[in-house]
Amino acid sequence: MKAFVVSEQNTDQFVEVEQERPTPTGHDLLVEVKAVSLNPVDTKVRPQRANKALGFDASGVVVAVGEEVKHYRPGDEVYYAGDITRAGSNASFQLVDERIVGRKPISLHHIEAAALPLTSLTAWEGLYEKLKVKEGGTLLVINGAGGVGSLAIQLAKRVSNMTVIATASRAASQEWVKSMGADAAINHREDMAAQLKALGHDHVDAIFNCYNTDVHFDAMAEIIAPGGQIVSIVSSPTPLDMTKLFSKGVSFSWEFMFTKSMYQTTDMSTQRDILNSVADLVEQGVLVTTLTENAGTLTPETLAQAHQRQESGSMIGKLGLSMPQS
Ligand SMILES: NC(=O)c1ccc[n+]([C@@H]2O[C@H](COP(=O)([O-])OP(=O)(O)OC[C@H]3O[C@@H](n4cnc5c(N)ncnc54)[C@H](OP(=O)(O)O)[C@@H]3O)[C@@H](O)[C@H]2O)c1
Structure with missing residues (x-):
């Protein structure tokens, strides 16, 4: 699978690499990532994450599930903010614990949905x-x-x-x-x-x-x-x-x-409930997506530009990127 990792030579830049597609176990879903959005946390952790894929917010489709997964199955469209301790969403596939994943609002495109989970x-x-x-x-x-x-x-x-x-x-x-x-x-x-x-x-x-x-x-x-x-x-x-x-x-x-996923708190699955409630409110027209900037298809260059834009401190709403077709 494709992954966009922080360059070891210059942590303001990204490199596209091939990685082995992971296999889900336990509570994990394997999600084919369709779109991501940027948050200040991406830019804050970047200097310490050379050779790692960043990315927290994502929207995508479940392709495989671990043996303890109860709430999702392959084909489900989902959105989530991920876990700061694990590999990020700037990759074509990502493992994520089902307890912090919500169903994607059906009224939104993936890039509009990806703008929402973390915030x-x-x-x-x-x-x-x-x-x-x-x-x-x-x-x-x-x-x-x-x-x-x-x-x-x-x-x-x-x-x-x-x-x-x-x-x-x-x-x-x-x-x-x-x-x-x-x-x-x-x-x-x-x-x-x-x-x-x-x-x-x-x-x-x-x-x-x-x-x-x-x-x-x-x-x-x-x-x-x-x-x-x-x-x-x-x-x-x-x-x-x-x-x-x-x-x-x-x-x-x-x-x-990130407290709940970082410490695997007993109420961790409240994040699934919250994201599902937000999906309901979006579909009812109560909440709207906050996507304001579509930065196109994710490449090492567009990702670096997106980080610069987020770091400018003048973002209104959110910036999203679509994952290239695999
Ligand atoms: N604890 C958590 O779980 C969590 C989650 C998400 C984000 N965060 C943190 O929360 C902060 C905000 O993130 P965000 O994504 O919501 O927004 P953001 O993209 O960082 O915010 C951009 C906005 O900041 C405003 N701003 C600039 N200077 C300001 C000042 N002196 N006082 C108040 N606002 C100012 C600007 O408004 P004007 O141009 O109108 O001045 C701009 O529109 C970041 O530090 C982020 O790391 C924490």
Whole structure:
């Protein structure tokens, strides 16, 4: 099978290699990958993954199953975000544990479906497992136009009927967050508390942070309501002063969507349930794909360009690539 691996000579480049097609055992599916999408994690781990195939988000067709697989059979169309500890989706075939795989929404092409899994899982787990949001309330999504923010806005607005304010600093990204369902957009490069006050919000009940946590930590401590909750999906290079949240009794959680597969947690199969719920919501027209850029067929060159585009820090929504015909 074809695999597109990080070049050993230059980890900004990729090389196409022939590898043996793996055989599924246990809970694994062997999936023929039809399309993939990029996430910042691809670019963050690339320097440490010479000679390895990257790629997390994928959409494809099951071609063989391990002996313990119960939910899928050959021919099923599936989508998933994969496991950060295993070989990636930048290959014509990939093994993936059925507990973290959902059925692909039938209304989407593979490339549109591949844009969704990693960001949907992060947004869903952040909102419903960490923030435990219920109907209503106000939510601030910091970095609303990136992949995760775009899904967090859609879910909070269209599924949980919250008042959603999202941050975006350009006209195009502000327009995008509103198209995802945000009631208002504010600029994360200016005083966020003052902009929220101007909109009539002294505080917000919850914050979903999708940007470097240290950068916006003080603003979050100021904006969050007493008894409120913050979830962040981006680590901090410096220690955070949690005492800033003490007097307001604010809860702070981290969300990392690879936790369940990395530690083989007993609730790992909730990722299958989440992806299946997202597929239902897409088919019902509640959620839409966030694919904004189709970068064509995956080659070493298009993949390197896609990484550069993701690293520019200006992505709105998601970038996808189709796997060449095998
Ligand atoms: N923990 C997890 O499981 C998990 C999962 C997925 C992603 N992540 C992490 O979450 C982060 C976001 O990833 P993503 O794919 O959603 O989006 P992304 O593609 O990294 O986000 C691009 C957007 O970032 C915005 N941005 C630039 N500077 C900003 C700032 N100072 N404050 C706030 N936003 C800013 C830009 O908006 P403007 O141009 O409007 O400024 C741009 O549209 C990444 O660090 C990624 O590694 C973590």
